Amino acid sequence: MKTKKKANGKLKKSTMVDVAKRASVTIGTVSHVINKTAPITKETTDRVLKAIKALNYKPNSIAQALRTRKSYVIGFLLPDVTNEFYSPVMSSFIDCAYKDGYSVLVVSYQYSSRREVIEMDRLADKNVDGILLFNGCDDIALLERMEKEGMPIVLADRRVDEVDFPSVEFNNVETVGKVVDMLYKKGYRKIGFLSESARLRNLNDRYNGYKEGMTRNGLEIDPAFVYISEDMEMNNLVRGYTYIKSIFETTDKKDLPDAIFATTDLLAIGAVRALKEAGFRVPQDVGVVGFDNIAITDFVEPKLTTVEQDKELMGREAWTLMKALVDEKNIDVPHKILPQKIIKRKSC
Amino acid sequence: MKTKKKANGKLKKSTMVDVAKRASVTIGTVSHVINKTAPITKETTDRVLKAIKALNYKPNSIAQALRTRKSYVIGFLLPDVTNEFYSPVMSSFIDCAYKDGYSVLVVSYQYSSRREVIEMDRLADKNVDGILLFNGCDDIALLERMEKEGMPIVLADRRVDEVDFPSVEFNNVETVGKVVDMLYKKGYRKIGFLSESARLRNLNDRYNGYKEGMTRNGLEIDPAFVYISEDMEMNNLVRGYTYIKSIFETTDKKDLPDAIFATTDLLAIGAVRALKEAGFRVPQDVGVVGFDNIAITDFVEPKLTTVEQDKELMGREAWTLMKALVDEKNIDVPHKILPQKIIKRKSC
C-alpha cells in the first residue's frame, strides 16, 4: 500500500505529485498523459500509467472543477421528490445524465415558491453546470438574473416567455380539449372539472384545455361544476372522494354534472368511489376521466379512462436540451411540446 | 454592475481578490471577516462587508471544498428513485440535509448490483462528504475498501456486520412474525407468502419473519404456498394478479392457502382482484394482508389490512447518523431498528 495514513484515520489519497515523482516526470506530463493533451512517448506514458496504477491514483474532481470551471454536476429542482409524475421524469433524467458522466443534485422545494428561489441561488452557489427547473418559478426576476449570469437552465413542464431558456412540456391544453371532445361525442353535456390547486402550471393548463374544449363544442361552463380543492392536508384520493361526496349527496340531481374530468387519476378514483356511494353509476349516470394512467387505473371498477404521458421521454428530452446547453451547441427546437395519449377504458 | 463580461458571454463572478482590492485589505482579511476567524475592527469589517455587497460577492464553493476538504455534498445511492418506499425516505433525508446546509447527489442503480459498485466509486471520486447506501450492496469487499478509505457511510434498510457502518432499518422480521400471529388468532392456518424477488434484503427479512411466525405458531410452511415471482417486466399489481390468478384457478380448493401475506400493498391488491375473479371471497374464504399502507389501501374493496412504516422517520434517522459521522461525533446507537405498525382493516 503506497497510501499514507493521516491523523484523523483517513487514508491520504495519492495526488498527481506522487504519480509524477514515482514516474520521474513533472505533474504537467502526468496531466498530459491522462488527458492526451500533448504528445508523449510510449515509454513515458507506460511509466506514468504504471505509477497511476501502483498508487491507485484518481484525479481529484474538486481540483479539476476549480481549474476547468466544470463540475459535471447538474441541479434538479422540483416541487416534490415523491410525486408520481415528477419522479419518473427525474429518474430518466438522472439516468441520461449518468450516461454522459454527469451527476445530479436533487433539490425539492416542497411546492414553496419562496424556498424555490432560495434553492435556485444555493444551486448556483454550488457551482453546478446547469439547473433543471421542474414546473415552478413564478419569479421572473430570478430567472432573468440567472440568464444574465449565464447559468444554463432548462425548464420542464413549464415555459416562460420572458427569458430565453429551452423547455419541455406536455400539450396539456390540447389533450384536455380532446378529452372534452370525446366526452361530447359520447353524449355527455354537463361536464365538470375536478382539480387540486390551480396554482400549478400544468393543472392550470388543463383547466384552459377544458375551457377551450367546452367552447369548441358549444358547451357552457357552469361554475358550479368546477371543483377545485386546495386543501393541502389530504391526498388526492380522499380529496376527490370528500369533495365529490359532499357535492353529490347534497345537490339536486338535475343540478349535477353528467361527467367529470379529473386532473389526476387518484382524484378520479376518489370521485368514482364517492359517486358509487352516493348512488350514481359510472359511466351510465356520470362519466369519469382521470389523468396520468397510473398502474391502478387498470385495476379499479370500472377501469378508468385516462390520459397517458410518457414521463421517461420528458426526462430524456430535458437531458438532451441540458446537454446541448452546457456544451454550448445550438438547439434546433428549444421548446419541445410532447404529445399525450387518451387511454380509453370503461369509466365513460 | 461591477461584474465583467467574459468571452463566452458569461458574467465573470467577483472573487475575494476583487473584494480585497475594493476594501483595501488582503484576501486573508476578507476571509477572516467572512468566517470570523480572527479579530477585525468594526471599521474594516464594515468596509469589507460593503465591498462584498457592492460586488455581489459569493464565495466559490469549489475553491472552499478544495481547501477545506469538505464539499457539503452527500451521495444518496438507492435502487430506484420512483419507488414508493424509497422516495419518501429520500425526500425526508434531503430535507434534513438541506436544513444543515448539505446538498444531496442522488444516484439510482436500478437494482443492478454491478452498477451499484460503479456508482459507489463514482460518488467517492466526486468527493462527497458521505454516502447513504439504501438497501443494496452485497459487495463486502467494496464496503471494506470504503471503510479503509475513511468514507463515511450510512446504511438504510440494510445492515452489514462485516464493516463498522451505522444503519437504520425497520424490524421486518418481527413485524411479519406479528402479522402471522394475527392471522393465526383469526383462525387462518394455511398461510401463504407472496413476494416479488427474494433478492432484496427487506423482502428476504419479511420471508424470515414469516418463517419465524409460522414456526412459533406451530404451523408448517407449505412450499406450494410460497409465491415468489421474479418477472421484472410486470408491475406489482399485475404480478400479484397474474400469479394468484394462475394458482387459484388451476389448483384444487383443498390445496390452496386460506390466507396470503403479501410483501407489498400493490401485490396484495392484485391478489385480491385475482381471488375475486376466481370466485373466492376476501376475507371469508381467503384473508389478505399487504405491506406499506399506501393511500389506495383504504380505498379498495375490502379495505386492506396492511403494515405501516414511518418512512419520514427513517429518512430523519439516517440523516442524524450521517451528520454525526461527518462531524466525527460518536454515535450512541449505531444500529437503529425502527418499529412498524399493523393497520387492521377488513381484508382478514
Added chain:
DNA sequence: TACTTTTACTAAAAGGTTTTAGTGAGTGTA
C-alpha cells in the same frame, strides 16, 4: 521604563489540478 501580551492585520503557503509558454534535442529541408 522595560517587558509581555493583545490586537489587527499582512504575507505567503497550501490544496490538486490544467494549461500555456518555453526549452533543448532531434529531424527535415534547401
Added chain:
DNA sequence: TACACTCACTAAAACCTTTTAGTAAAAGTA
C-alpha cells in the same frame, strides 16, 4: 551548413479559497 520545424517534455502560472506564521502597533503589567 543553416534554418525551420516537430517532438517530448518542463516550469510555472492560474483557478479561489483557508490558514498559519509573522509583524507592527497599541495596551497592559511590574
